Amino acid sequence: MRREFADRDDLIAYLRAEFPNAAATDDNVAETRGGRAAAEARLRQIEPQRYGKSRNFLTGAVTKLSPYLRYGVLSLAEVRDLVVGATREIESIAKLVQELAWRDYWQRLYAQMGDGIWKDQEPYKTGFQARQYANDLPDDIRDGTTGMVCIDSFSNDMRTHGWLHNHARMWLAAYLVHWRRVRWQAGAHWFLQHLLDGDPASNNLSWQWVASTFSHKPYFFNRENLEKYTDGVYCRQCPLYGHCDLEGSYEAIEADLFPNAQQRNTTERVPRRARRAN
Amino acid sequence: MANTIVWVHGDCLDPHGPALAAHPGAPAIWVWDDALLAEWRLSLKRIVFIYESLLELPVVIRRGDVATQLRRFADEQGATTIATAQSPSPRFAALSRELRHTHTVEVLPVAPFLAYQGTIDLKRFSRYWATAERYVFDKTAQS
Ligand SMILES: Cc1cc2nc3c(=O)[nH]c(=O)nc-3n(C[C@H](O)[C@H](O)[C@H](O)COP(=O)(O)OP(=O)(O)OC[C@H]3O[C@@H](n4cnc5c(N)ncnc54)[C@H](O)[C@@H]3O)c2cc1C
Numbered sequence: 001m002r003r004e005f006a007d008r009d010d011l012i013a014y015l016r017a018e019f020p021n022a023a024a025t026d027d028n029v030a031e032t033r034g035g036r037a038a039a040e041a042r043l044r045q046i047e048p049q050r051y052g053k054s055r056n057f058l059t060g061a062v063t064k065l066s067p068y069l070r071y072g073v074l075s076l077a078e079v080r081d082l083v084v085g086a087t088r089e090i091e092s093i094a095k096l097v098q099e100l101a102w103r104d105y106w107q108r109l110y111a112q113m114g115d116g117i118w119k120d121q122e123p124y125k126t127g128f129q130a131r132q133y134a135n136d137l138p139d140d141i142r143d144g145t146t147g148m149v150c151i152d153s154f155s156n157d158m159r160t161h162g163w164l165h166n167h168a169r170m171w172l173a174a175y176l177v178h179w180r181r182v183r184w185q186a187g188a189h190w191f192l193q194h195l196l197d198g199d200p201a202s203n204n205l206s207w208q209w210v211a212s213t214f215s216h217k218p219y220f221f222n223r224e225n226l227e228k229y230t231d232g233v234y235c236r237q238c239p240l241y242g243h244c245d246l247e248g249s250y251e252a253i254e255a256d257l258f259p260n261a262q263q264r265n266t267t268e269r270v271p272r273r274a275r276r277a278n
Numbered sequence: 279m280a281n282t283i284v285w286v287h288g289d290c291l292d293p294h295g296p297a298l299a300a301h302p303g304a305p306a307i308w309v310w311d312d313a314l315l316a317e318w319r320l321s322l323k324r325i326v327f328i329y330e331s332l333l334e335l336p337v338v339i340r341r342g343d344v345a346t347q348l349r350r351f352a353d354e355q356g357a358t359t360i361a362t363a364q365s366p367s368p369r370f371a372a373l374s375r376e377l378r379h380t381h382t383v384e385v386l387p388v389a390p391f392l393a394y395q396g397t398i399d400l401k402r403f404s405r406y407w408a409t410a411e412r413y414v415f416d417k418t419a420q421s
Pocket residue numbers: 055061062063064065066067069070099100101102103106164165166167169170173191195197198199200202203204206207210278
């Protein structure tokens with residue numbers, strides 16, 4: 001195949017013609033550039049200290065290194081070396097190193113599981129059986145037409161940019177699996193079509209973590225949580241504000257979403273409420 | 279005529295990756311896996327990102343059935359060895375197995391995130407981290 005192109009547009013036009021099915025799936029091209037030079041430029045911009053304090057916020061200092069790590073344009077080891085080597089205060093960069101470790105962890109599991117990564121690793125802890133979940137991705141989520149500004153924005157952003165903040169991925173995944181009761185595999189497949197960092201290990205196992213087929217309990221959230229970590233950018237413009245499906249306390253939402261789940265004692269509720277973004 | 283070709287795949291698009299580094303100047307190839315593209319229905323943006331990464335590597339870019347294309351390229355170059363970087367993907371494992379019927383396959387490790395060779399409990403991240411934490415911040419273990 002060709003290697004010489006006048007510019008990026010020339011390359012894109014060539015790829016559209018060579019891979020018409022990919023263009024038919026979705027014709028967007030992300031602004032994120034591939035290649036080692038772009039990866040190194042991104043690496044020079046990371047802020048490991050600020051990362052630890054802000055990573056759960058959509059405007060936080062996340063690195064956006066994921067597409068480069070996924071394709072091994074950069075190795076986890078070199079990013080780790082750079083981050084650890086640049087400070088004496090390990091505490092201040094520990095959070096970023098731990099997130100890199102999540103990737104290593106999922107990769108190790110993938111090496112063990114192989115294609116089993118598509119199978120539920122454990123039963124759902126939601127009070128529902130796997131067969132009670134729908135198989136297909138609902139059109140309104142895929143097309144970003146649910147009417148919920150947050151969910152529609154996440155869907156559109158993923159299709160346009162090929163990247164979503166971790167918290168947005170968690171919310172979108174939880175909404176699909178728990179509110180719409182769709183099998184996580186449908187969402188995982190959809191993410192892999194679009195995410196530049198799409199990788200069966202990190203993706204499928206994160207979906208399983210949200211779904212509870214690879215964790216002790218389902219991940220869910222409420223409007224307050226989303227509003228806090230997004231600085232309200234979606235809620236402020238949402239016509240459903242005050243009466244959307246995400247309203248209510250964690251207890252109320254839990255009772256609503258998982259009416260058949262085993263009653264948990266109150267000590268278990270506390271960590272659940274505070275469940276961190278992984 | 280080269281004895282070795284380098285197979286570049288989607289888990290290592292680093293120009294300093296282990297296979298390219300071990301065989302500087304060896305003919306190198308990337309193959310678009312048409313079956314995989316059809317199965318996963320990847321969108322265009324993912325293909326553009328990979329292609330841009332490939333353009334910075336000294337590779338010939340082809341498409342089709344991966345094993346067939348790799349064998350053909352090795353034959354064209356008169357190579358008996360196919361060198362490549364390690365990958366956890368089951369498709370990679372299957373392809374390597376298949377190629378071993380006709381060629382020597384040299385799988386080179388990428389720099390490890392953890393300088394630790396022992397077994398690690400992977401049941402939950404917390405258990406993995408309990409071990410990983412002890413090695414991951416060790417500056418003396420840097421690669
Ligand atoms: C439902 C769902 C699907 C996901 N799918 C993918 C995927 O296909 N590919 C992927 O790389 N990540 C995936 N993640 C993990 C995480 O969301 C992304 O790695 C992260 O958002 C990428 O942005 P960043 O590079 O700015 O991350 P940062 O927060 O800056 O982290 C730095 C790097 O650490 C790694 N990392 C951070 N968090 C995680 C995590 N939870 N799991 C694994 N690696 C992590 C990534 O390589 C990332 O580039 C998924 C998470 C969820 C909840």
